[in-house]
Amino acid sequence: MSEHTPDNSLQQMFAQSNQELAGDAFTTEVMSRVDKLKYRVIVRRVLLGLAFALITIPLEDVVLGLTHFLLLTLVELDNSLVADLLAPVNSVASLLSMILLTLRIAHKRLFN
Numbered sequence: 001m002s003e004h005t006p007d008n009s010l011q012q013m014f015a016q017s018n019q020e021l022a023g024d025a026f027t028t029e030v031m032s033r034v035d036k037l038k039y040r041v042i043v044r045r046v047l048l049g050l051a052f053a054l055i056t057i058p059l060e061d062v063v064l065g066l067t068h069f070l071l072l073t074l075v076e077l078d079n080s081l082v083a084d085l086l087a088p089v090n091s092v093a094s095l096l097s098m099i100l101l102t103l104r105i106a107h108k109r110l111f112n
Helices: 006-016 023-070 080-085 092-111
Strands: none
Touching: 023 092
């Protein structure tokens, strides 16, 4: 076998060092830093979770209101069968989507 196994190389490297390593003190310092970092990560995650929870409450109300607005019917129909059949095209959302689609087509034709 070769003389320079990984263990022998490590021993030579430590033998050549000028300072002695403080084993227990170094280990406890590193572990305390790791524990502080874990604590900081946990606190950040909890704070971000609370922030997102507080933001989602008003955001949910806005989305719910927007949904109700987009589902308003444009023309009230007496016949329920006809109203049900025309429901996908008889709403503010369908009108808005047709306007946006028309604007997109016009933009493509004008600038391409």
